[in-house]
Amino acid sequence: MSQVECVGVTAQSTEYFDMIPIFGVTAKFSITIGDFGFISSSFDSSFFVHKTNSDITLLLLYVDDMIITGNDLAGLEILSDSDGYYLSQAKYSSDILTRTGLTDCKTAPTPLETSVKLTPLDGTFFRNATLYRQLVGSLFLSAPRFTHYAVVLRILRYIKGTMFHGFHFSSHSSLELRAYSNADWASDPIDRRSTTGYCFFLGNSLIFWRSKKHSIIYRSSIEAKYCALADSTQELIWLRWLLTDMGISHSTGIVLCCDNQSIIYIAYNDVFHKHTKHIEIVILCITMLLGALYIFILQLPLIRQLTSLSKHIREADFGN
Structure with missing residues (x-):
């Protein structure tokens, strides 16, 4: 099983780029954007990067929608000083x-x-x-x-x-990628489906977060949390590859934090029994990534679980 197959990342269909009208001329998007100096990512065919000595421009295409960003941002409320950007x-x-x-x-x-x-x-x-x-x-x-x-x-x-709260991207922060994963088991009072939550930090800067309701019902909190771990691992590996395209490489495994000792044990010990056979493929994928030193799973106390913010927590804990 290849790394791409394991984490569920597959190249998007080239149909998106085959025939897109640009300024009234029908041309292949990937060729046209390449004429402007953009290079397609090796890990996501819809992601393009343009670099110069001082600037970088990132372009992400999905069907007929496009997102363009870079280090020359406009249209946002941004303050900058010697400590970074706010x-x-x-x-x-x-x-x-x-x-x-x-x-x-x-x-x-x-x-x-x-x-x-x-x-x-x-x-x-x-x-x-x-x-x-x-x-x-x-x-x-x-x-x-x-x-x-x-x-x-x-x-x-x-x-x-909290009107004047925001994100601070420190100029002194490390570029170490770190992740937090959790699940709120059977949290929907109507259909008892679970909710997954995960967030990623680059150094001290929060760069990605997601909360997603699952489409199926899990029979135990262990199953829900392990599948949440798998979802966050898939996104984490994809993000690692994209950061590599941007010039930010990681020579060591990425720390993925969770608050459940049982799922850590399952991840590091690929011994299956009747309670885990229905998620064996998910377990094997994470175990392989652990063995390849792509990720490390670290247990942390519930009070330090940042993804618990997706749940309803007490005022005192929320402040901390």
Whole structure:
């Protein structure tokens, strides 16, 4: 089994690049973008890099959508000094609070209360669906309830208290990649599906995070957490390859942190029994990556599990 097959990363179909009209001329996208000095990534055929002595431009294509970024950023609220860059969305947050008439409201210490469990049928209908849609998007969009809107207001109160918070990308930080993985087992009160959460740091800088609800029901928390570990490992290896394209290589394994000793034992001991046979392929993939020293799995206390922020945690723990 190759490394690509193991982590589930496959080259995207070249159909995306075959025939794309550019300035009225139909041409292969990969050839056309190559004429501008872009080089296709060896690990993701939809990812292109353009480098000069002082600048780097990154282009990611998906079907007919394109994202372009680089070290010459524009259109963001960015402050820079000798310590690095600080990114925030203060104006965006202020506009939302103004739109909802919450500029003078009290702040909230956390986004959600620990007891909140939302379902599509809670409470009575919220009649201003347009306002709800503008604030939330697709969550319970077909029939929003007052209980849903009350949670939105709580989140907005939290945003008001953290309006000037943001991301700090330190110029003195190391370029060591580090990851955190977790799962909230059977967290949906309706269908009892689990939620995976993981985040990646480059040095001290948070560069990637995701929270995803699973499409199947897991029979145990171990199964849910191990599959979450597999998902985060797949993304982690992909990210490692992309960083290599950007000139940031890792000569040692990447530390992947979790808070469950049982799944660490399974990962380092590929001995299967009746309780794990349905996820043997997932276990084998992670075991192979461990053996190749691509990753190391490290146990850490629950209080230090950063992905627990995707759950409803106490105010004191949230502050810490």
